[in-house]
Amino acid sequence: MAVAVANRRAITFCVMFAAIMQALDTTIANVALPYMQGSLSASQDQINWVLTSYIVAAAIMTPPTGWLVARFGRTRFFLVAITGFTIASALCGFAGSLEQMVVFRLLQGVFGASLMPLSQAVLLDINPREKQGSAMAIWGVGVMVGPILGPTLGGWLTENFDWRFVFFINIPIGIVTLIGIATFLPETSRGARGRFDWFGFGSLSIGIGALQLMLDRGQQRDWFGSTEIIIEAVIAVAGLYLFLVQLFTAEKPFVSPRLFKDRNFVIGTVFIFIVGIMLLATLALLTPYLQIMMGYPVVDAGMLLAPRGGGTMVAMLLAGQLINRVDTRYLILGGLTIAAHALWRMTGFTPDVSAATIIGTGFEQGLGLGLVFVPLSTITFSTLTTDLRVEAAGIYALFRNTGSSIGISVVMTLLQNNAQVNHAEIVEHVTPFRRMFQTGPAAQILNPLTLPGRAALDGVVTGQSMTIAYMDNFKLMFMISLAVMPFVLLFRRASGGLAAATAKSAPEHVVAME
Numbered sequence: 001m002a003v004a005v006a007n008r009r010a011i012t013f014c015v016m017f018a019a020i021m022q023a024l025d026t027t028i029a030n031v032a033l034p035y036m037q038g039s040l041s042a043s044q045d046q047i048n049w050v051l052t053s054y055i056v057a058a059a060i061m062t063p064p065t066g067w068l069v070a071r072f073g074r075t076r077f078f079l080v081a082i083t084g085f086t087i088a089s090a091l092c093g094f095a096g097s098l099e100q101m102v103v104f105r106l107l108q109g110v111f112g113a114s115l116m117p118l119s120q121a122v123l124l125d126i127n128p129r130e131k132q133g134s135a136m137a138i139w140g141v142g143v144m145v146g147p148i149l150g151p152t153l154g155g156w157l158t159e160n161f162d163w164r165f166v167f168f169i170n171i172p173i174g175i176v177t178l179i180g181i182a183t184f185l186p187e188t189s190r191g192a193r194g195r196f197d198w199f200g201f202g203s204l205s206i207g208i209g210a211l212q213l214m215l216d217r218g219q220q221r222d223w224f225g226s227t228e229i230i231i232e233a234v235i236a237v238a239g240l241y242l243f244l245v246q247l248f249t250a251e252k253p254f255v256s257p258r259l260f261k262d263r264n265f266v267i268g269t270v271f272i273f274i275v276g277i278m279l280l281a282t283l284a285l286l287t288p289y290l291q292i293m294m295g296y297p298v299v300d301a302g303m304l305l306a307p308r309g310g311g312t313m314v315a316m317l318l319a320g321q322l323i324n325r326v327d328t329r330y331l332i333l334g335g336l337t338i339a340a341h342a343l344w345r346m347t348g349f350t351p352d353v354s355a356a357t358i359i360g361t362g363f364e365q366g367l368g369l370g371l372v373f374v375p376l377s378t379i380t381f382s383t384l385t386t387d388l389r390v391e392a393a394g395i396y397a398l399f400r401n402t403g404s405s406i407g408i409s410v411v412m413t414l415l416q417n418n419a420q421v422n423h424a425e426i427v428e429h430v431t432p433f434r435r436m437f438q439t440g441p442a443a444q445i446l447n448p449l450t451l452p453g454r455a456a457l458d459g460v461v462t463g464q465s466m467t468i469a470y471m472d473n474f475k476l477m478f479m480i481s482l483a484v485m486p487f488v489l490l491f492r493r494a495s496g497g498l499a500a501a502t503a504k505s506a507p508e509h510v511v512a513m514e
Contacts, residue, residue: 011126011180015181018119019119021112022112027150027280031155033051040098041097042098056209057107062394062401063201063391065391065393074122074185075185078185085115086174086178089168089170091107093167093168094164121389121393124386150283151287152302152305154166155300159297195252199250203246207235207238207240210235213232215405259392259395264384269396271380273402274480274484284411286305307362311366328375328379329489329491332375334371336368340478340481340485343365343475344478422466427461430457
C-alpha cells in the first residue's frame with residue numbers, strides 16, 4: 001500500500017506525539033517528587049519508586065512488541081497502547097497513596113513500552129531510503145528532548161497548578177494521538193509468529209525486576225548484609241541466566257537470536273545502555289542538586305535544565321544533515337567527546353556555581369548526547385534486515401530503559417554512601433582546638449563547644465559532604481564516557497548505510513513507499 005506525502009507527514013506528527021509522550025514521562029515527575037512525597041506520605045527512598053517503577057515496567061514490556069505487532073497488527077496494537085497509557089496517566093493524577101501511584105506508574109510503563117519502538121519502526125517504514133537518516137533525527141528529537149524538557153515542564157505545571165498535572169497533561173496529547181493514528185496509519189497484516197515464549201519472557205521480566213528491586217532497596221537494607229537483598233540478587237542472576245539459555249536453545253524464543261549475531265546491533269545496544277545512564281542519571285542528580293543544594297525554586301530549576309534540550313535539538317538537526325556525509329563513527333566519537341567534556345566541567349560544581357555555568361554545561365551535554373543518538377540509531381540498525389526491525393527496536397529500547405533505571409539507582413546509592421563517608425572524614429578534622437574555632441566569627445557561629453554551634457557546624461559539614469559526593473558521581477560518569485569511546489572502532493561501516501540495509505528484505509508489515 002502506498003503512503004501519500006500528506007499522510008506521511010500526518011503519521012510522522014502522530015507517532016512523534018506518542019514517542020514524546022512516552023519519553024517525557026521518564027523525567028517529568030522528577031522535580032515534582034518533593035511535592036508528591038509530602039502528599040503521598042512517602043520517604044525519600046520510597047518516592048524514587050515513582051521513577052524506577054515506570055522505567056522498569058517499560059523495559060520489561062518492550063521486547064514482546066515485535067511478537068504482539070505480528071499477532072494483532074501494528075495499528076490496532078498502537079491504538080491499544082496509546083489508550084492504555086492515557087488512562088494510566090489519568091489514574092496517576094488521581095492516586096491517593098504511594099501504593100496506588102506505583103501501581104498506576106507500572107501500568108503506564110506497561111502500555112507505554114511499545115510506543116517508542118513502534119514509532120521508530122513506523123518512521124523507518126513510511127520514509128524513502130534517502131530520508132531515513134532525517135527520519136531518525138526527527139525521532140531522536142522526541143526520544144532525547146522529551147526526558148530533558150520533562151523537568152522544565154514538570155516544574156512549571158507543579159508551580160502553577162499541582163503536581164498531579166504532570167500526569168493529566170498526557171490526556172489531551174493521548175486523545176489527539178489516538179485520533180491521528182486511527183485516521184492515517186494503515187493497518188498491517190495479522191498472523192502470529194508461532195506460540196509466544198512465555199518462559200523466556202517471564203525469566204527476563206523476573207530477572208530485570210529483581211535486579212531493580214535489589215538496587216532500589218539495597219541502600220535501605222544494608223546491601224548484602226540483608227537476606228532480602230541476597231535473595232533478590234540470586235533471583236536476578238537466575239532469571240537473566242535462564243533467559244539467555246532459553247534465547248539460544250529454544251526453537252522459537254520471543255527474541256530472535258539472529259539479532260545478536262549482528263555486530264553493529266550488539267555494540268549499539270551496549271552504547272545506548274551507557275547513553276541511558278549518562279542522560280537520566282545526570283538529570284536525577286542535577287534536579288535535587290539545584291533544588292536542595294543551591295536552593296532554586298522548582299520552576300527555576302526546571303528552566304536551568306531546559307538548555308540541555310536546546311543543545312540536543314541543535315545536535316539532532318546537525319546530525320540529520322551530516323549523517324549521509326560523515327562516517328557515523330566519527331559523529332558518535334565527537335558527541336561522546338563533547339558530553340565527556342561537559343561532565344568533566346561538572347566535577348567542579350559547588351553550591352556557588354553560577355547559573356551561566358549550569359546552562360553552559362547543560363547545553364554542551366545535550367549537544368554531545370544529541371550528536372551520539374542519531375548516528376548511533378542509524379549504525380545500530382544499518383546492517384539488520386527489515387523483518388527484524390520492530391524486534392530490534394524493542395531490544396534497543398530495553399537496553400536504554402534498563403541503563404536509565406540502573407543508572408538512577410546506582411548514582412543515588414553512591415550519593416548517599418559517599419556523603420556518609422565524606423562526612424565521617426571531614427568530622428575527623430573538626431575539633432575545638434583548631435584556631436579557626438577560637439577566634440573570629442567562626443568562634444561564635446560554629447563553636448563546637450556549644451549546642452547551636454555544633455548544629456550549625458554539622459550543617460556546614462553535611463553540605464560539604466554532599467557537594468563532594470555529587471562531584472564524585474559526575475566524575476564517575478565522566479570516566480564511563482571516556483571508557484566507552486574506544487568501542488566506537490568496533491562498529492562495522494555498512495556499505496550504503498541504512499538505505500542499503502533497508503533494501504535487503506521487505507516483509508509484509510513494512511509500508512511500501514511511493
